[in-house]
Each structure stands twice: as C-alpha cells, then as structure tokens.
Amino acid sequence: MNELKLIKQAQHGDKKALAELVKLYEQTVYNFSYKICRNKERAENTMQETFLSMVKNIKQFSGKSKLSTWLYRVVSNHCLMLARSEGKHEFSSFEDVEATIDEKEIADWKVTPDRVTENNELKKILDKAIEKLPPEYRIVFTLRDIEGLSTEETAKMVKLSVPAVKSRLHRARAFLRNELNKVFKYEQK
C-alpha cells in the first residue's frame, strides 16, 4: 500500500495503518536520531517521542511535505531541546572559521571509509569527534551531508537562512575533518 493511502487511513483512526507507517519509518528515525544524539538510549527515547508526536498529530498532517521531512523535523527539535536542557556545549570555539583550518596539518589519510561498518574503534573515534560539535551544527551537517537534503531544505527544516546553513556546514566540515585528521594521519592502511 502506498504511503499516502496509509496516512489517509491512519488519519481516520486505522491503527493497522498507523502501525505500518511506524514500521516504514522506525529504522530511518532511529538511525537519524542516533546520528544527532550519538547515544543509543537517547536515540531510542527520541524515536519514541517522535512517533508519539506522529500518532498524536497525524490528523493535522497536511501532506504538503513528505512524512519523512516532518519526522526529521520532530527528531531535530527533540534533540535540540534535550541538548539545551543539558546545556553542555560552548559555541565560542566555532565562531572563528579561519582557526579551524590548519594548513600545516594536511596529511593523506591512510584509513578508508569502508572499514567503518565492522570497526568499533573507528566508530568510537567518529563518535568522539562529532560529539564535540554543538547540536545545532551536528543537525545541519547530518541533514545536508549525510541525509543528502539540499541547502534550502535544510534551512527550512532548522528555520535558518541559507547563508546561516552554509556557514554552519562550513564550520562543521572543517572542524570534523581536523578532529579526524588528528588520528587518521597516523593510521595504517
């Protein structure tokens, strides 16, 4: 059954259709939540909150955007709210873009991305680096570079201007590259 038909049925109180929609998107939502939260417990909590919101508000879903876009927005907002309530991050170090690029530290990385799926050490390195990024930057980087949304779609989702998204993306890319470079320039193939 196609997604629109499922949404229509769910809007009329069909629980089976609602369950089908959850099954259709639970993997995407969990994976995206993890990419933002970087913690399995928080990702699970975010996934639950996201689908609770979907169940509660499905009647208001107009269908003007994709359901996945709507779910991404709920995940982003929930993760931001969690992060703000914890108040862990300081943003000053991300203001100076020039400082994030170090011309003297350019090395040819010896480690390749295909090793990531089976390598837990590598996963820890990636987690550690991205956890240092403030969530506002992490969301922009994940939506734009990982999930493949356009700059305009990302801007709309996080309610920022296109130049603000570009600026955050630039800083996130430069910062993450530098963080990984500290480790990967010494790794062996």
Added chain:
Amino acid sequence: MNKSKPTCKDVMTHICDNLGEGLDSPKCITIKAHLEKCENCQHYFKSVESMIEFYKKYNVTITEDQHNGLMKCLGLKE
C-alpha cells in the same frame, strides 16, 4: 581572496564551503587550477570527502526489542 592566485588556505576554505557543488562555476576556475597542481590541497579535498563518507557509512540498526518497545509505547502492539 586574490582571485588570480588563491592561497592554499583560500582553497581549503572554498572546499569546506562548496564541497560537491559549484566547482564547475566560472568563479571556481582559479580554485580548480590550484587544486589540480597542489598535492597538499588535493589531500585536504580528499580528506573532507572521506570524512563525510565515514559518517555516511556509520549506521545503527533497530533491534527487535526496540521495535517491540516502541509498538508497546504507542499502543500499537501486534
């Protein structure tokens, strides 16, 4: 930026700004010319691309317990 002769730092800044888009636009010609000749900047470009690829390939899978917990929490238990 001096458009006729960008520095490595100009090129690296440009890479982080425009990765994957706009490298064929006329204003990027000097950047591309520099990139073709400069091994240092090629390493930088490659490392930014690899960094993104690392995060793209890092995925987590929902377990059966998590799926069941979610359905129960939503009152949609099969």
